[in-house]
Amino acid sequence: MIDARGLAIGYRGGPTVLTDVTFSVMPGERVGVLGPNGGGKTTLMRALLGELESRAGTFTIEGRQGTVPQTERSRLDYPVSALDVVLMGALGRGPWWRRPGRAERALAQAALERVGLEDRARETFGELSGGQRQRVLVARALMQDADIVLFDEPFTGLDTPSAARLTALIDALAAEGRSVLVSTHDVGQARAWDHVLCLNGRMIEFGPPEHVLTETVLAETYEHAVIRIPDGWPRGVTQSAGASARA
Amino acid sequence: MTLIGLYAFEKRALYEVLLIAVGAGLLGTWIVLRGLAFYTHAVAAAAFPGLVLAAGLGFAPMVGAAGTGALVAAGVGGASARRRAHYDVATALALVGALVAGVVLASNVFHSGAEVDSLLFGSLFALTDLDLVLAGVASVLALLGTVGLGPRWLATGFDATGARALGVRSRVPDLVLLALVAFASVATLAAVGALLATALLVVPAATARLWTNRLLAWQLTSVALTAALGVAGVWLSVRTNAPPGATIAALGGVAFLISALVNESGSLYRRRHA
Numbered sequence: 318m319i320d321a322r323g324l325a326i327g328y329r330g331g332p333t334v335l336t337d338v339t340f341s342v343m344p345g346e347r348v349g350v351l352g353p354n355g356g357g358k359t360t361l362m363r364a365l366l367g368e369l370e371s372r373a374g375t376f377t378i379e380g381r382q383g384t385v386p387q388t389e390r391s392r393l394d395y396p397v398s399a400l401d402v403v404l405m406g407a408l409g410r411g412p413w414w415r416r417p418g419r420a421e422r423a424l425a426q427a428a429l430e431r432v433g434l435e436d437r438a439r440e441t442f443g444e445l446s447g448g449q450r451q452r453v454l455v456a457r458a459l460m461q462d463a464d465i466v467l468f469d470e471p472f473t474g475l476d477t478p479s480a481a482r483l484t485a486l487i488d489a490l491a492a493e494g495r496s497v498l499v500s501t502h503d504v505g506q507a508r509a510w511d512h513v514l515c516l517n518g519r520m521i522e523f524g525p526p527e528h529v530l531t532e533t534v535l536a537e538t539y540e541h542a543v544i545r546i547p548d549g550w551p552r553g554v555t556q557s558a559g560a561s562a563r564a
Numbered sequence: 565m566t567l568i569g570l571y572a573f574e575k576r577a578l579y580e581v582l583l584i585a586v587g588a589g590l591l592g593t594w595i596v597l598r599g600l601a602f603y604t605h606a607v608a609a610a611a612f613p614g615l616v617l618a619a620g621l622g623f624a625p626m627v628g629a630a631g632t633g634a635l636v637a638a639g640v641g642g643a644s645a646r647r648r649a650h651y652d653v654a655t656a657l658a659l660v661g662a663l664v665a666g667v668v669l670a671s672n673v674f675h676s677g678a679e680v681d682s683l684l685f686g687s688l689f690a691l692t693d694l695d696l697v698l699a700g701v702a703s704v705l706a707l708l709g710t711v712g713l714g715p716r717w718l719a720t721g722f723d724a725t726g727a728r729a730l731g732v733r734s735r736v737p738d739l740v741l742l743a744l745v746a747f748a749s750v751a752t753l754a755a756v757g758a759l760l761a762t763a764l765l766v767v768p769a770a771t772a773r774l775w776t777n778r779l780l781a782w783q784l785t786s787v788a789l790t791a792a793l794g795v796a797g798v799w800l801s802v803r804t805n806a807p808p809g810a811t812i813a814a815l816g817g818v819a820f821l822i823s824a825l826v827n828e829s830g831s832l833y834r835r836r837h838a
């Protein structure tokens with residue numbers, strides 16, 4: 318369960334980049350987080366994970382959190398197998414000097430099986446496809462038996478079959494009573510979930526998709542989204558929001 | 565003297581490089597993985613003023629080295645707890661400060677003269693028993709750390725935020741890693757001195773990384789390469805009269821260069837024929 322009231326978040330030594338965030342996620346709910354690039358989606362997730370301090374407001378989190386972060390280059394060049402990554406989900410169980418053992422390896426293998434990657438256990442994480450990497454990270458969240466799973470733009474760069482697979486996995490997580498928060502650019506996809514949270518430097522709206530996904534809210538969510546042309550001159554062009562809003 | 569016949573001092577030098585190889589090779593992989601090369605260099609350099617002090621005032625060199633090394637390790641470790649930028653700046657300041665202090669002490673206070681060379685670049689052919697013991701202890705500790713804490717060091721490097729969410733909250737494992745690296749830097753002083761510690765602690769691991777994507781294979785290759793470079797360096801320096809520490813460093817550099825070139829041309833070839 319997540320419950321946030323009037324949350325404001327900023328980076329240390331920098332300005333506040335996200336304000337007025339009030340929303341809640343119950344067990345078993347899927348919440349879509351919409352917003353332009355720089356809208357504050359990643360910032361919100363980092364705050365929920367306790368990495369950034371809130372400048373105002375409060376939030377309560379009940380349960381273990383798992384995270385499926387945005388892909389970073391450094392992670393692709395890291396000498397870990399899929400199984401190693403899943404095993405990281407077991408580290409919270411024991412004291413700091415204990416390494417995961419045989420029992421944990423069996424559980425990790427089972428988690429990989431749940432995401433359909435049992436035969437990829439020994440493959441290097443960075444050499445898997447984008448969709449497979451997302452599923453390995455889901456297996457890591459399963460391994461830690463997370464009550465809340467945060468996905469940061471998991472669909473970026475996935476082909477249609479991979480995206481469908483991930484959507485099914487997200488539905489399955491929620492069906493087991495886990496809270497799921499997913500940031501995405503795909504308005505159509507968010508329509509199928511339980512709640513939608515629109516961010517653009519501040520919270521624009523939160524509620525069930527049929528109330529939130531209106532022309533007005535989406536225009537406000539994607540307004541001021543500027544395309545920066547290479548020499549750095551900002552132009553007041555609304556990002557392809559219109560297109561994805563209609564999709 | 566035949567090719568196989570070894571001098572007594574040469575044998576000791578070989579024991580030293582073989583004893584330190586396990587620790588240096590293993591920790592090297594963690595240093596590369598966790599971006600600690602600069603820290604390693606700074607801690608080893610920090611030992612220099614400690615060594616000069618010890619020689620000048622007549623106490624055990626290792627006490628001096630460990631003293632100033634630990635000071636820098638603690639300072640830099642503290643800074644790394646805050647921010648990456650602080651950590652880099654703190655490391656750079658510590659590095660410059662240590663070298664300046666060492667040079668001033670050596671040239672203006674104690675007039676240390678010729679021995680400065682061996683402090684900076686090692687004295688593999690004048691080892692004490694304590695040097696050998698220290699190398700062995702560093703290796704045992706590095707092995708224990710890798711077995712026990714390796715999974716945590718790996719998880720934090722992979723995704724620091726995620727690791728915290730996964731419940732890897734304790735800072736102890738990371739501090740143990742910094743301490744082990746500091747200890748190993750001091751333990752390599754006898755072999756390669758204050759300025760060439762990275763020749764054993766970073767270069768072989770960085771070279772081995774070019775050949776494998778798997779952690780265990782990387783660690784084994786790194787240890788084997790450290791040992792091979794150490795043995796070859798000792799052997800070659802006796803035959804050529806070159807300083808052993810510098811010879812090991814030079815061989816390491818050549819091995820890295822060849823590996824990088826072979827890998828680069830290999831990936832070029834693969835790209836062209838893909």
Ligand SMILES: Nc1ncnc2c1ncn2[C@@H]1O[C@H](COP(=O)(O)OP(=O)(O)O)[C@@H](O)[C@H]1O
Nearest residue numbers: 328331334352353354355356357358359360361
């Ligand atoms: N590490 C950081 N330090 C300071 N400001 C940041 C940092 N990361 C992001 N920001 C700022 O926070 C705002 C929100 O960014 P972010 O949460 O990454 O957006 P999104 O994930 O929705 O694309 C942006 O204005 C961005 O410039």
Ligand SMILES: [Mg+2]
Nearest residue numbers: 358359360387
């Ligand atoms: Mg983002």
